[in-house]
Amino acid sequence: MGIRLLFGRGAAVRREVEHSRDVLYRVAFAWCHDAQRADDLVHEAIEKALRNAAQLRDPKRLRGWLFRILANCLRDQQRARRDEVALDAVEERLVAAGPTPEEAHESAELVVKVRLAVARLPFGQRQVVTLVDLEGCSYSEASEALEIPVGTVMSRLCRARQALRTHLAPLATEQSETKLRSVK
Amino acid sequence: MSEQRRISEEMQNAFVDGELDAAEWARVAEAMGRDETLRRTLCELRMTKELVQGAYASLPSAPRRAVRRARNNARWAIAASVLFALGGWFSHAWWTKAPELDPASAYTLGRFAATMDQNLVLVHVSNGERESLGRALDEVEDLLRAARESGRSIRIEIVANRDGIDLLRAGVSPHEARVTALRARYANLELVACGQTMQRLGERGERINLLPGIEVAPSALDEVVRRLQEGWVYVRA
Secondary structure (H helix, E strand, C coil), rough: CHHHCCCCCCHHHHHHHHCHHHHHHHHHHHCCCCHHHHHHHHHHHHHHHHCCHHHHHHHHHHHHHHHHHHHHHHHHHHHCCCCCCCCCHHHHHHHHHHHCCCCHHHHHHHHHHHHHHHHCCCHHHHHHHHHHHHHHCCCHHHHHHHHHCHHHHHHHHHHHHHHHHHHHHHHHHHHHHHHHCCCC | HHHHHHCCCCHHHHHHHHCCCCCHHHHHHHHHHCHHHHHHHHHHHHHHHHHHHHCCCCCCCCCCCCCCCCCCCCHHHCCCCHHHCCCHHHHHEEEEEECCCCCCHHHHHHCCCCCCCCCEEEECCCCCCCHHHHHHHHHHHHHHHHHHHCCCCCCEEEEEEEHHHHHEECCCCCCCHHHHHHHHHCCCCCEEEEHHHHHHHCCCCCCCCCCCCCCCECCCCHHHHHHHHHHCCCCCC
C-alpha cells in the first residue's frame, strides 16, 4: 500500500478510503449499536474523507485518520441530537437486530450479551476498547484517532476491561460449566 | 506476595494487547510462570478481548445500504505468513503477539533470547465435535504440507483438553487413523494431552488409552504458558 500511495496519492487514498467501508461500519456499529445510524455515520465519514484526501500527509496513518473523522462525525451528531440513547432502547435494538442467521443459536445469545456489556461502557471507554479489540489498533494509533494521550487510552482500556470482565466472567464460567457437564 | 502487585493493571492489559517491549514482555511472561493468580487474570483479560472481538465478527446490515460482511483484517496483517495458512481459524483465534526482539535486547534477555519464532505454532483443541476436530486436522495438515513443499522448517503442536482430548484417545477418537497417519508422516507434529482433563475423566471411572506417541502435560494451561514463553504462536481451533 505504501508505494501505491506515494504515486498519485490522492487517487490511491480515495481508493483505500472506499475499501475501508466495512472496517468503519464495524467500528461505528460498536460505538452506537444502531445499524441505521452506523451506516449514516460511515457514509458521512467517507464523504468527508474523500473531500479531504489531500490532507492525509502520511499514508501509513490512513486508518487512524479515518477513525478520527468517524469519531468527529459521531461527536457532531451527538452534539446536535443531545441524546446519549437510553440503554433500554439499545438493549431492545440489540435483541431485535441481534445476531445474523448464520450464527449458531447458543452463541447468538452470547453475542447480544457481550454487545450489551460493551454498550454499557461509558462512551470514551467504548471507543478505546473497540479500536483496540476489534480493529487491532495500537495504543498510539488509538490515541491519535481519538485525540487523547496514550496514558488516557491505557487507563480507559483498564477500566473498560475491568467492567467487561465483571459483566462477562459469569458468562464465561457458565459456558465452561455447560461444556464440562456435556463431557459424557 | 502476588506478582500482580508488581505487574500493574496497565501492564497486564498491554501484555494482552501486544504493546510491551521485549524486556517488559519477558518480565510479565516470567511472572506468569510463577503466579497462578496473574495467569488467571491474564487469561480472563484475553477471554474478554476475544469475546468482544467475536461479538462483532458479523454484523446486522444497515437497513438502507447493504454492507458486506467484514472479517477482522487489521490484526491478521501483524501475523507471520505462517499464520495466513491457517485461514479458517482466524475468526476464532487469539494469540499473543510477542514483540520482536532486537539483537541488543535479545542478548540481555538470556533464556528468552532465541524465542518468538513464528514457525512454531501451538494449536489448542478443546471441542470434541467430529467436524470441528476434522477442520482442525485439515488446517494442520495443510500447514505441514505447505511447509514441507516449500522447504520451510516448522513445528506444530496440538494440545488437547476438555472434550477435545477425545481426538487423542484410542478407540474413541473420531479421526484415529488420520491422527496416527499424520503423526507417522510428520515428525514435526507433536501431540499433547492435558493431564488435568485425564485425571478428571479418570475420577469418573473412564478408562483412558491415548494413541501411541502422545505426550501428557500437567495441564493444557501450563503447556500453553510454557509454549508462549518459548515464543510459539497460539491458535485456538
